[in-house]
Each structure stands twice: as structure tokens, then as C-alpha cells.
Amino acid sequence: MTHTPAQNGAAVDGTELETALQEITAELQSRSERGQPADYIPPLARVDPAHFGIAVTLTDNRLFAAGEAEMPFSIQSISKVFTLTLALGMAGDSLWRRVGREPSGDAFNSIVLLEHERGIPRNPFINAGALVVADALLSRARAPRETIGEILRFLRFVADDESVAADPAVARAEKATGHRNAALANYLYSCGNLNNPPDHVLGVYFHHCAVTMSCAQLARAGAFLANGGRNPATGRSVVSPERARRINALMMTCGHYDGSGDFAYRVGLPSKSGVGGGILAVVPGVASVAVWSPGLNGQGNSLLGIEALEMLSHRMGWSVF
Missing domain, CATH: 3.40.710.10 (DD-peptidase/beta-lactamase superfamily)
Structure with a gap:
């Protein structure tokens, strides 16, 4: 069963999503090639690249997580x-x-x-x-x-x-x-x-x-962008639906710097990366996703974070394209 971004988060099968997160986490935790943490900021250089966490907040405010989703990390450019x-x-x-x-x-x-x-x-x-x-x-x-x-x-x-x-x-x-x-x-x-x-x-x-957040906190923080500008946890409006759409558009085109086109091709979701190894992605109308793996690729984006989002997008049918 797959879902499209046109559907509301309430339509997501929680069991299917939980299974997907656990299986993706298990596969990526076994990978030997994990990229390199940012070495030009000493506190980031010391973070163990073995860490991995992922969390999803649906627009009905359900939270699903796997791995080290409660461990705080430096969100950097997110x-x-x-x-x-x-x-x-x-x-x-x-x-x-x-x-x-x-x-x-x-x-x-x-x-x-x-x-x-x-x-x-x-x-x-x-x-x-x-x-x-x-x-x-x-x-x-x-x-x-x-x-x-x-x-x-x-x-x-x-x-x-x-x-x-x-x-x-x-x-x-x-x-x-x-x-x-x-x-x-x-x-x-x-x-x-x-x-x-x-x-x-x-x-x-x-x-x-230098703000630190966990995947669970970050997925909740970004949920207003998936929910038409309204925070699903509180029901309060953060921005207008139009502004949420425009911020998402900028995340899609610019959120991964000179790797933005490749990310759109592979994952197909508005997102923003940080050199702390985190990525915040938005599935409009459905979910906010936060993933963290400290090792980076050549463009300064999380190597396994991108792979996790590619796998999740494919399994859940969450690309906007």
C-alpha cells in the first residue's frame, strides 16, 4: 500500500510506516560507508558517525520514530x-x-x-x-x-x-x-x-x-509546513497556507545547496540539510520527517540521511512528483 502527498496524514497506515522506519534503520545501521562528519567545526568533528535516527510527525500529530530519534544533535543550517x-x-x-x-x-x-x-x-x-x-x-x-x-x-x-x-x-x-x-x-x-x-x-x-534538537523535536517543529501552516500539535496557525507552500518550494529548489537537484531527483521532497548531519523533509499534506546521520557527502549533506529519505519516499509513495 502506498500514499500520495494529496492524502492527509490520517490516511497513513501507522503499522506500515513503523515497519518501514524500523527496516530502513536496521539496513542503514549496518552500512560501513557512512561519510565523514564536518571536520572544520571541532564539536561536530567529534560526533560518532555510527549514530542514526529518524522520526516522522504526521499531520494528525502521530509521531513514529526509529533509531536514536531522541538524541539531540546540532541542527546547523536546518x-x-x-x-x-x-x-x-x-x-x-x-x-x-x-x-x-x-x-x-x-x-x-x-x-x-x-x-x-x-x-x-x-x-x-x-x-x-x-x-x-x-x-x-x-x-x-x-x-x-x-x-x-x-x-x-x-x-x-x-x-x-x-x-x-x-x-x-x-x-x-x-x-x-x-x-x-x-x-x-x-x-x-x-x-x-x-x-x-x-x-x-x-x-x-x-x-x-548551534541549536540542538532531536529528530523527534525537529519532525514536530517542521510539521506546520506539512499541515498548511498550522501546528498539528497545538492547532495554532504559524504561517498562512500560501507562505507554507512557498517555503516548501524554496526547500525543494535550494535546501541541499549544490546537491539540491540530485536530492529532488532521488527523493522528491522539500527538504533542508545541515552539516551536523540532519535533514528536515516535508511531505505536503501528510508528514514532516527528520533524519540524522553525522557523516556527510561531498556537498555537505548527510550521506545516510539522503539514503534513508530516498528509501522512505519510495516505500510510502511520498514524492511530490
């Missing part, structure tokens, strides 16, 4: 989905005058394209675009600490979990090794596309990338 959601709520479509909506085709931390396009990042999920989004959030609160607090409050709201927090050790490591991000921020500032001091913007950026 946080950009939530900062973008917040920034659009504050600035609306005026944000798109400062950042584009096109795939980059380049690495997530490339400065070449930013220079070529005169300080307008190609999309909000590459590092330069996320720095502009952080600046937009900072312009409202004016103080980095308040902005970080606002981001954490939003994540706790959508996850329905007050324990979500940023890891200060990871944030310090991000700052200590973030020279290329500092270059991007200063270049954006020189082009007039940052309104706040670069070091303040970087502080916000490093801290939201």
Missing part, C-alpha cells in the same frame, strides 16, 4: 528554515529585495557568486542569504541576545517543547572557525546589504546554527 519563516513574518515580501529565490549551484559558503551578483545572495539557505535573514531579524530587536532569544522562542513554539536550546560550545566553535562567514558578512556590509554591524549579525547566525 535552522535557516525557521529564521526565514520568522523574517518573512516580520518583513513580508520586502525581504526578497535583499535576497533571491534561485538555486546557487555553488557551495553553501561560496563568496564568488555573491561578488558576481553585487551583494545579493542567491537564496536564503546559502550562508550569505542566511546572514541577510539574520540581519533582518536583528533590525527588529537591535540586540543580538534578544534576537537569539526570539529565534529560540519560535523554535520552542513550533516544536511544542521548551527544552530546545543552543549549545554555547558549538556557537563558540562556530565563531572561532567562521572566518569565511565573517568574510561574507563584511562583503554584504560593504555592499549595503547588512544594516547592523557584521559581528552582531554573525553572533546571531552562529547561535541559531
Whole structure:
């Protein structure tokens, strides 16, 4: 039996989904080739690549999980989905005058394209675009600490979990090794596309990338994007259905950097990856999926995370195509 994204999460056979998650986890836990954890951020480099977890939140709020789905990990760039959601709520479509909506085709931390396009990042999920989004959030609160607090409050709201927090050790490591991000921020500032001091913007950026969540928390946090903008845990509206669709569209086209096309081909779901090894994927109308395996491929995306989502999409018939 398969399902399509046109169906509601309530139509999903829980036994079938639970079996799929357990079998996928068992197969991937036995793999010897697992990729390499991000080695340029010391706390991430020390994470054992043997870890694997997966969780699915359906739009009727049922949660299914397998592996180490309750173990917290650094969500890194997955946080950009939530900062973008917040920034659009504050600035609306005026944000798109400062950042584009096109795939980059380049690495997530490339400065070449930013220079070529005169300080307008190609999309909000590459590092330069996320720095502009952080600046937009900072312009409202004016103080980095308040902005970080606002981001954490939003994540706790959508996850329905007050324990979500940023890891200060990871944030310090991000700052200590973030020279290329500092270059991007200063270049954006020189082009007039940052309104706040670069070091303040970087502080916000490093801290939201340092947020730790488990697969279970992350699947719940992303469920509003699968549920027409409404949080299935609380019934409260997060964004309009139209905005949820547009965020999903950006995740589909830009969520895996220069690996986005291959991911769409193999998995066919809106998603966002992070160099901590996590991936958040959305099955519109059906489910939010979070997977974590720390080993990365050459594009900085979770090697086994992509394989897990490809297997799950195939077994459940969840591709949007």
C-alpha cells in the first residue's frame, strides 16, 4: 500500500510506516560507508558517525520514530528554515529585495557568486542569504541576545517543547572557525546589504546554527509546513497556507545547496540539510520527517540521511512528483 502527498496524514497506515522506519534503520545501521562528519567545526568533528535516527510527525500529530530519534544533535543550517519563516513574518515580501529565490549551484559558503551578483545572495539557505535573514531579524530587536532569544522562542513554539536550546560550545566553535562567514558578512556590509554591524549579525547566525534538537523535536517543529501552516500539535496557525507552500518550494529548489537537484531527483521532497548531519523533509499534506546521520557527502549533506529519505519516499509513495 502506498500514499500520495494529496492524502492527509490520517490516511497513513501507522503499522506500515513503523515497519518501514524500523527496516530502513536496521539496513542503514549496518552500512560501513557512512561519510565523514564536518571536520572544520571541532564539536561536530567529534560526533560518532555510527549514530542514526529518524522520526516522522504526521499531520494528525502521530509521531513514529526509529533509531536514536531522541538524541539531540546540532541542527546547523536546518535552522535557516525557521529564521526565514520568522523574517518573512516580520518583513513580508520586502525581504526578497535583499535576497533571491534561485538555486546557487555553488557551495553553501561560496563568496564568488555573491561578488558576481553585487551583494545579493542567491537564496536564503546559502550562508550569505542566511546572514541577510539574520540581519533582518536583528533590525527588529537591535540586540543580538534578544534576537537569539526570539529565534529560540519560535523554535520552542513550533516544536511544542521548551527544552530546545543552543549549545554555547558549538556557537563558540562556530565563531572561532567562521572566518569565511565573517568574510561574507563584511562583503554584504560593504555592499549595503547588512544594516547592523557584521559581528552582531554573525553572533546571531552562529547561535541559531548551534541549536540542538532531536529528530523527534525537529519532525514536530517542521510539521506546520506539512499541515498548511498550522501546528498539528497545538492547532495554532504559524504561517498562512500560501507562505507554507512557498517555503516548501524554496526547500525543494535550494535546501541541499549544490546537491539540491540530485536530492529532488532521488527523493522528491522539500527538504533542508545541515552539516551536523540532519535533514528536515516535508511531505505536503501528510508528514514532516527528520533524519540524522553525522557523516556527510561531498556537498555537505548527510550521506545516510539522503539514503534513508530516498528509501522512505519510495516505500510510502511520498514524492511530490
